[in-house]
Amino acid sequence: MRYSVSLSFASAVVAAGLLVGACSDDSTSTASTAAPDSTTTLPHWTYEGEEGPAHWGELSEAYATCADGSAQTPINITSASTEALADPTFDYSAGTATVINNGHTIQANAPEGNTVTVDGVSSPLKQIHFHAPSEHTIDGTTYAAEVHFVHKTDAGEITVVGVLIEEGTTANAAWQPYIDAMGVAKGAEQAAEIDWAAMLPTSKMTYRYAGSLTTPPCSEGVSWMLMETPVQLSADQIAAIVAAYEGNARPVQSLNGRTVQMDSSEG
Numbered sequence: 001m002r003y004s005v006s007l008s009f010a011s012a013v014v015a016a017g018l019l020v021g022a023c024s025d026d027s028t029s030t031a032s033t034a035a036p037d038s039t040t041t042l043p044h045w046t047y048e049g050e051e052g053p054a055h056w057g058e059l060s061e062a063y064a065t066c067a068d069g070s071a072q073t074p075i076n077i078t079s080a081s082t083e084a085l086a087d088p089t090f091d092y093s094a095g096t097a098t099v100i101n102n103g104h105t106i107q108a109n110a111p112e113g114n115t116v117t118v119d120g121v122s123s124p125l126k127q128i129h130f131h132a133p134s135e136h137t138i139d140g141t142t143y144a145a146e147v148h149f150v151h152k153t154d155a156g157e158i159t160v161v162g163v164l165i166e167e168g169t170t171a172n173a174a175w176q177p178y179i180d181a182m183g184v185a186k187g188a189e190q191a192a193e194i195d196w197a198a199m200l201p202t203s204k205m206t207y208r209y210a211g212s213l214t215t216p217p218c219s220e221g222v223s224w225m226l227m228e229t230p231v232q233l234s235a236d237q238i239a240a241i242v243a244a245y246e247g248n249a250r251p252v253q254s255l256n257g258r259t260v261q262m263d264s265s266e267g
């Protein structure tokens with residue numbers, strides 16, 4: 001490992017208490033994120049203008065890490081050290097998700113019982129949400145969208161699996177239940193029967209690095225695993241995603257000496 005897992009996990013525990021927003025795993029924060037100008041003590045933020053990403057760190061002391069953090073997400077992946085890494089093991093089963101519109105993205109909250117296991121640590125899936133266009137770029141290439149599968153252990157360790165989306169020629173049936181819920185109104189909930197495992201690319205090879213939440217408070221200590229293989233959705237499916245939210249992507253951040261690892265082989 002090129003970065004300290006124990007250190008990043010410790011930071012994640014600290015970060016866990018601050019979670020709000022699109023990259024949060026906190027499904028109970030629905031009310032505050034759906035009505036950001038009401039009772040929350042944390043300021044509203046956006047993706048453009050005076051409350052946009054360039055100003056997040058100035059909006060609140062609680063968001064300071066967005067400006068002065070040194071291990072922020074997303075990044076442009078231009079090189080990676082090849083390592084013999086075991087693929088993450090996904091123990092996902094189809095079930096009923098609760099889909100909400102949190103004011104920044106459409107988020108599908110997962111029921112209990114779905115986990116990813118990495119290096120012997122099992123981490124429960126909390127929710128998925130999207131950014132359009134993608135937040136991560138690969139060799140400067142931006143993808144149509146990126147979906148984050150957010151996992152969090154009881155100890156507060158956060159692992160986010162990123163799936164890049166590109167346009168293909170046919171509709172991807174596994175993604176349709178989530179896409180069918182894209183019209184859910186702020187403050188409302190919609191049930192969706194989601195087969196989480198089927199939404200992942202066949203190859204489970206990933207880029208891995210230590211990063212942060214990509215929304216305020218931009219807390220660091222997040223273990224990132226970006227799937228190397230995008231999934232393909234039809235133009236209509238991508239259009240439905242973009243119609244819900246477009247431009248909800250944080251610009252890429254400085255690598256600051258971090259090393260990105262990539263799998264050397266399948267399996």
Ligand SMILES: [Zn+2]
Binds near residue numbers: 022023129130148214
């Ligand atoms: Zn995200």
